[in-house]
Amino acid sequence: MKKLFFTVLLLFLHTCITFGQEVKTPENKGVPNVGPAEGRLLFMQNCAMCHRADKDLVGPRLAGVAKRRSDAWLYKVIVNEPALRASGDKTAIALHEKWHKIAHPIYQSLKKKELDALLGYVKSL
């Protein structure tokens, strides 16, 4: 009986520790729990390796980006940033220069619904 008690206790502690570590994973850091949940998930899957809300990473921090940019512009950057630059967009060109000319990934395969959720999330940062 005592053995069973300790096994259960150990399992409980293990769960606590595992859960505690999960909260600290880099995917969650700087990816605040705001805006549409689907958008946050898509952001973690596609963007968090380069972007955080409050910290520059491979790309610029995105907190307050909706105050600097229009919705239409944000859409274009997310869907196809190289095409936006090729169209002569001065903001995109300047940003690209500043950020060491790192090619921005293209997200044309995302569905409109997914892009809406993603944009909703980015705008809530």
Ligand code: HEC
């Ligand atoms: C490989 C790294 C990388 C990934 C992945 C990435 N980005 Fe970027 N992002 C950048 C860089 C670098 C810039 C700076 C402009 C440039 O060079 O293209 C940028 C710029 C931006 C900007 C403009 C920021 C501003 O200050 O105007 C937005 C918005 C943005 N990214 C959103 C996203 C979203 C949303 C995703 C995921 C769907 C994403 N990015 C994925 C690297 C990345």
